[in-house]
Amino acid sequence: MSKSLNKAQYEREIEKLEAKALKYESKADTLIDNASHLDSTTDTGKERSSMLNSQALEISKKANDTREKIKMLKRQYEERMKGLPLLKIEHVTKVFAPGTVNEKVALEDINLTVNQGDVICIIGSNGSGKSTLFNMISGTFPVTSGTITLAGLDITKQPEYKRAYDIGRVFQDPTKGTSANMSIEDNMMLASKKGMRGVKFSLNKTTRERFKRLLTPIHLEERLKDNVGLLSGGQRQALTLLMTTLSKPHLMLLDEHTAALDPGNAQTVMDLTKEYIERDSLTAMMVTHNMQFAIDYGNRLIMMDKGHIILDISGEEKKNLTVQTLVARFKEIAKTEFTSDEGLLTE
Secondary structure, eight states: OOTTOOHHHHHHHHHHHHHHHHHHHHHHHHHHHHHHTSOTTSHHHHHHHHHHHHHHHHHHHHHHHHHHHHHHHHHHHHHHHTTOOSEEEEEEEEEESTTSTTOEEEEEEEEEEEOTTOEEEEEOOTTSSHHHHHHHHHTSSOOSEEEEEETTEEOTTOOHHHHTTTEEEEOSSTTTTSOTTSBHHHHHHHHHTTTOTTOOOOOOHHHHHHHHHHHGGGTOTTOTTSBGGGSOHHHHHHHHHHHHHHTOOSEEEEESTTTTSOHHHHHHHHHHHHHHHHHHTOEEEEEOSOHHHHHHSSSEEEEEETTEEEEEEEHHHHHTOOHHHHHHHHHHHHOOOOSSHHHHHOO
16 A cells, blocks of 8 residues: 555545454354254254354455554554654745745745644734644645655645645634534544545444534534534534544644634633543644743643744743743843733633
8 A cells, every 4th residue: 555645544444354354243143043053963064153153254254354554554654653753843934925026925945844743832823824824734725845754744835725635734714623513423524534536424322322422522512413503603613613523633733723713612611622632643833923822731832923933932931831931931032012012822
């Protein structure tokens, strides 16, 4: 199998092989069961039983071979990922309307390495380049120069819809991540099959029970058939966040995903964010204007200003930060006074 497959393609191939193995195993079990019910005291019964058991043995071998292929595919993927940074941004610059009177340099020579398991909070004033950085990573806009590598693959020229197989994004607007006129269960089914072509929908009892379990923490387990448009903003954003995790993306981009919520719902969504990231061992980047969230969550904090990364803090240094010291660091590096220090960078 080609080593250029993305995560969703690997998972799709594994899903197909899993289904094939289960089919073989089920058929072998049926043959063995049928053989056990034959009359072994007669020659005909013995002969028929022996034939069924032989067939079961052959089919079981096919099942085992398929299971070995699954193991090999998983090993291949793990080997490809071993030692690689999850995301590598090298010398990325983005210029809007170049060569015109409206030319705007939104990002300039950005270099950033994101390792597997990183949870990076990104802060900065309006116009610092935070959203543009996410748009470059997700493929919303092409880079002007530089390269972006995800899981060892150069995705610089890859279109947004292909990157969406491996990159999940939650926006500030709670209405952007779900379909209002579809039920909760239909939204979740689509999200769980993201990146899978030729999807066959099977909203069976097992699937619904799984969705109910996942929805219990956000108190929507009894509303599977309700249209998403009936939910509040906080409920909808919590659902969007959950749906983003269903396909186990390589990277989650959280683009001010609590900014449109009241403080109570914002805290709920942040708690869920932490829970889902830890549960699924996800790698995430989160843009926020809430400096306290940026300090409290994640293992790294990045500060941007005028299209540059001016600060990258991790470990004990990050743990010991306060809002006041962070504002002071900004002033020291950017040599700029805020009109309202904490108001500019907090919600």
